[in-house]
Amino acid sequence: MSKKIIQSERIKKAVDFATKAHEGQKRKSGEPYIIHPKAVMETLLEWGMDEDTAIAGVLHDTVEDTGVTLEEIKQEFGEPVAFLVDGVTKIGKARQGMRDIDTYLPVTRDNLLRLLVATGSDIRVLIIKLADRLHNLRTLSALSPEKQKKIAKETLEIFAPLADRLNMGKLRVEMSDIAFSYVDPRRYEELKKIIETRNQSAEKALKKIKNEVSEALSKEKINFEINGRVKSVYSLHKKLAKYNQNINEVYDLTALRVIVDDITSCYLVLGLIHSLYTPMTGRIKDYVAVPKQNGYQSLHTTVITPDKRIVEFQIRTKDMHEYAERGLAASFYYNEQKLTESYKTGKIQHLPTNLLWISELQMAAAKLRDGQQVDLKKLKLNLFADKIFVYTPKGDIIDLPVGALPLDFAYRLHSEVGGHVIGAKINGKLSNLNTKLKSGDVVEILTSKNQTVRASWLDKIITPHARAKIKQQLSRTIESIVGPNKKK
Incomplete structure (x- = not known):
């Protein structure tokens, strides 16, 4: 999908437009500024976002940092793109009006998160902002130590939690770990070493458990994938804070993840794992029947093997795994075409409750593409529906x-x-x-x-x-x- 979109004439036109607008501007690293908006666009395409979002990504700084106007963007690329660029610009201005992150009280930090949500009335605005922040983090070394720490701290307080609200797990992990490495580099290296050492010592035992589970699932003719998941550095840091720094209380430093075809298989796998190993009381969590607030679904269980090793398993379908990794960006990828089609045919798609607002958003986008009028102010983000x-x-x-x-x-x-x-x-x-x-x-x-x-x-x-x-x-x-x- 990404390669196909990248070759589109509209995206090429947008890249040329942005390159001309940012001509002569440099980043702190000395590189041409256009490198940043192009990287944001490429990230959005990797996440499977729609063409309008990718175009808005490469244009996201033009109104704020160049002489380009929203009206020009609307004329060149259409109302939806102008709407998204305007949303990102408003978030930038809103953030500039907030006090320095170091002086925030906890409630004020939460206010900024809510402000981002309130300003980003189209979910895609927030996803563009997250792609923008990700590239800024990846290139943080070019800034002064003071700015590095400020941006990293803001990321841990605001942007990583926002990624979590959108269930973009892979993004949350990368952002948190990069930011933490700047906020507390000594602690970051210390925990990184602990994870590496523990994983090396557990590697042989986990391989044996993986083989035992694979054999049991194959006998039952269950189609599956099984792989390991290593806990991120920042996640371990937060977990240790909960357990008074006792590493022996952290059971999910390394987990085994089983991915299957359907929900029925999820519960079959759970039963088979419990027939092989003793489940720990109170450590079985069913996020399939009762998803987390951000839509995350998976079965979690922690078991004790015959040789007294404690292991966590996560069991989910392929769709659940994709959603756990890419969150709402994955929902766009899977639902954009059928939602657009449902608008044209008049048939309503039955999406999970937590995704219903996406259908409203994308059906509105389909109307805009067809030249119809849409009240954009009614496209409200539903992260805080309750x-x-x-x-x-x-x-x-x-x-x-x-x-x-x-x-x-x-x-x-x-x-x-x-x-x-x-x-x-x-x-x-x-x-x-x-x-x-x-x-x-x-x-x-x-x-x-x-x-x-x-x-x-x-x-x-x-x-x-x-x-x-x-x-x-x-x-x-x-x-x-x-x-x-x-x-x-």
């Missing part, structure tokens, strides 16, 4: 579940704010504490030092966090009045 985003008067973005009320918002800001609420203003107007908040609302919490928590507030919240804080405050209030030993 959440609303409301603002403080200072402009901080707070995410809450759908149906949240002002007290949920107050306790999300701080439990001390929540405990002294006397009212709330929503979009500048005094509002009842039973008012359900909506995305985009600006909420101001009114407080008084004389106000104390009330039991009736438990009926004016929906979040577990607010409920827990109110109960704690009520308990403290009772203790202060009757003493700790006289509570009923």
Whole structure:
């Protein structure tokens, strides 16, 4: 698919257009600037993205860094490409308005992630931005140590989690490991050595287990592939933090991955593996029946072999594996043609729930290609479908579940704010504490030092966090009045 698209006249025209626009511009390495947008385009093609996205990739810096206008891009390459370039440009401007990453509080870092999502109203805008960041990471050595660390830290805080939200596992791993090698080079090398040493010592045993499983699956005439998966350096770093730096608690340093043709075979393989080895209690996870929020599907099990070796297995279909590696980019690859066709024929494709928004997006793209009108503002990214985003008067973005009320918002800001609420203003107007908040609302919490928590507030919240804080405050209030030993 990539080679075929690369030969298209539109892409050649876009490369020529970008080359002319960036003429005379240099990167920090001294190389011609056009090397960067061309690399972004090539990455998008490798990921299997559509032609419009690839073209927008090579043009993504033209509006921000050259004299080219959006109107020119629209005239030369069409409305969809102009829309994507505009989205990437807006993300760039939004990021410039944020404070230096080193001064962020955790909530502010999360705000930037949400800002990227909110700005990228077409998922392809975010995928272009990720391709842009990937090439910048791969060429980070040309920058000063200070900038290297800043970009690397921002990647770990913002862009790698964004790749994870889009289930682009392969990208998340590469971005995280490159960034971590700049943020903490000594720790990176230390963990890299640990992984290499442990894998070498386990190689012979894993080969034996692999052969045993292969033999059992072949006897059952199951079509399969089996290979090893080595844990990334940054993933190990995060895992060790959870287990108090005890490497012996990390069971999935190396895992065996079994890829089969269909879901039925996934469960057959799980049963066969459990017949060969003893499964560890609490270590069986069914992400096939209940996928992760980002759409990831796989069966995970950790087993103990007769020689007391602990091994993790991941079992999935080919489609699940492709999605786990390339995430939503893979969904575009597989669904673009049939979604376009479904629009033309009027037949609805039955996609998994987490991919339904992609069909809306691509059917809209098909309409644009056919010269029809589409309200681009309605193409909203659905990564946070179960959440609303409301603002403080200072402009901080707070995410809450759908149906949240002002007290949920107050306790999300701080439990001390929540405990002294006397009212709330929503979009500048005094509002009842039973008012359900909506995305985009600006909420101001009114407080008084004389106000104390009330039991009736438990009926004016929906979040577990607010409920827990109110109960704690009520308990403290009772203790202060009757003493700790006289509570009923």
